[in-house]
Amino acid sequence: MALQPSNMGTTLDLQFWPDPIIAIETSCDETSIAVLHGRNILSNVVASQIEMHLKWGGVVPEAAARQHAESIVPVYLEALEKAGNPDLTAVCVTNRPGLVGALSVGVSAAKSIAFQKKIPLLGVHHLEGHLMSPLGDPEAKMIFPHIALIVSGGHTEIVRVNAPGDYTILGETRDDAAGEAFDKGARLLGLGYPGGFAIQEQAKLGDPKCYKLPRAIPKDPFNFSFSGLKTAMLRLVESEASAISIPDAAASLQAAIVDVLVAKTINACEESDIAAVTLVGGVSANVELRTRLNAECTRRGISLLVPPLSLCTDNAAMIGLAGSLRLQAGERATWTLDVVPNADLPKRPLQ
Numbered sequence: 001m002a003l004q005p006s007n008m009g010t011t012l013d014l015q016f017w018p019d020p021i022i023a024i025e026t027s028c029d030e031t032s033i034a035v036l037h038g039r040n041i042l043s044n045v046v047a048s049q050i051e052m053h054l055k056w057g058g059v060v061p062e063a064a065a066r067q068h069a070e071s072i073v074p075v076y077l078e079a080l081e082k083a084g085n086p087d088l089t090a091v092c093v094t095n096r097p098g099l100v101g102a103l104s105v106g107v108s109a110a111k112s113i114a115f116q117k118k119i120p121l122l123g124v125h126h127l128e129g130h131l132m133s134p135l136g137d138p139e140a141k142m143i144f145p146h147i148a149l150i151v152s153g154g155h156t157e158i159v160r161v162n163a164p165g166d167y168t169i170l171g172e173t174r175d176d177a178a179g180e181a182f183d184k185g186a187r188l189l190g191l192g193y194p195g196g197f198a199i200q201e202q203a204k205l206g207d208p209k210c211y212k213l214p215r216a217i218p219k220d221p222f223n224f225s226f227s228g229l230k231t232a233m234l235r236l237v238e239s240e241a242s243a244i245s246i247p248d249a250a251a252s253l254q255a256a257i258v259d260v261l262v263a264k265t266i267n268a269c270e271e272s273d274i275a276a277v278t279l280v281g282g283v284s285a286n287v288e289l290r291t292r293l294n295a296e297c298t299r300r301g302i303s304l305l306v307p308p309l310s311l312c313t314d315n316a317a318m319i320g321l322a323g324s325l326r327l328q329a330g331e332r333a334t335w336t337l338d339v340v341p342n343a344d345l346p347k348r349p350l351q
Contacts, residue, residue, distance in 0.1 A: 023320030026106030027098030034316035035083035042083035065101030092323025095123035096340035103339035129318035143276035152281030166349035171222025206247030208255035
């Protein structure tokens with residue numbers, strides 16, 4: 001049945017910083033630097049640490065920070081060269097939330113650039129970068145208000161986005177995030193790291209109905225819980241032992257995660273009387289999630305906006321998009337800008 005909200009939302013005339021800026025993202029295990037001119041992404045260089053962390057089966061914070069320190073200058077030079085070495089007028093950097101050591105490398109680099117070039121400095125919330133990432137498609141039209149489903153490594157949240165900077169968290173995970181459930185399931189099945197892609201590839205060959213896994217949909221229609229699913233996967237692997245079908249188990253796990261993500265997002269639309277959705281974060285690259293959410297939105301007359309695949313995982317372009325809006329609104333950081341490992345989304349609309 002099509003959703004017929006009283007307020008269909010509207011597209012806003014978003015004002016971006018009009019001159020070239022540089023953006024830095026080092027919150028976890030990607031060293032990324034981008035150059036933007038307004039909404040146009042001139043370059044977006046990402047140096048991944050996946051190969052290094054693969055041997056440990058997950059991100060080691062100290063190793064991640066050291067690798068950021070080694071990669072930051074080469075990535076900076078490459079980003080500038082690919083952008084045509086424009087005259088930079090501001091620098092934005094992720095300073096919250098994330099791994100303290102990793103964030104510190106990015107913030108230190110941003111301060112150095114701002115000091116050397118005598119240009120404004122601005123700290124950006126990592127999740128706000130994800131929320132603005134669909135704007136990296138120059139043809140994308142973002143409707144306000146809309147419901148955003150954020151699914152990245154350590155975050156699973158449903159957010160009502162009233163306008164850039166004006167966010168209301170409707171639901172979040174009570175324990176583990178969807179990305180963590182993918183990673184844990186992949187480790188249990190011997191598929192390695194990163195888990196999301198490995199599960200997706202195996203699931204293509206499997207039957208999602210083969211193994212019965214729990215769908216954690218409590219009475220609260222918006223919050224998530226994936227710890228029970230992780231426990232169920234452990235018990236499945238232990239009980240089936242060598243008889244387990246890896247493709248079927250992967251498909252069953254993926255279906256359990258996607259079912260919950262889609263159901264709660266649609267619940268949020270119906271309860272909030274909103275007919276527009278964005279899907280953002282690293283897990284938004286999952287093909288099954290995109291396909292299922294698109295099908296459910298189409299069936300109900302809900303518009304769906306998803307960023308290009310290159311802007312789903314952590315990257316500096318999304319930080320530049322969010323930062324550009326805030327720079328244009330007059331926001332600036334001082335030299336005391338610090339890193340914050342845990343931080344709520346800002347809740348005030350941009351002025």
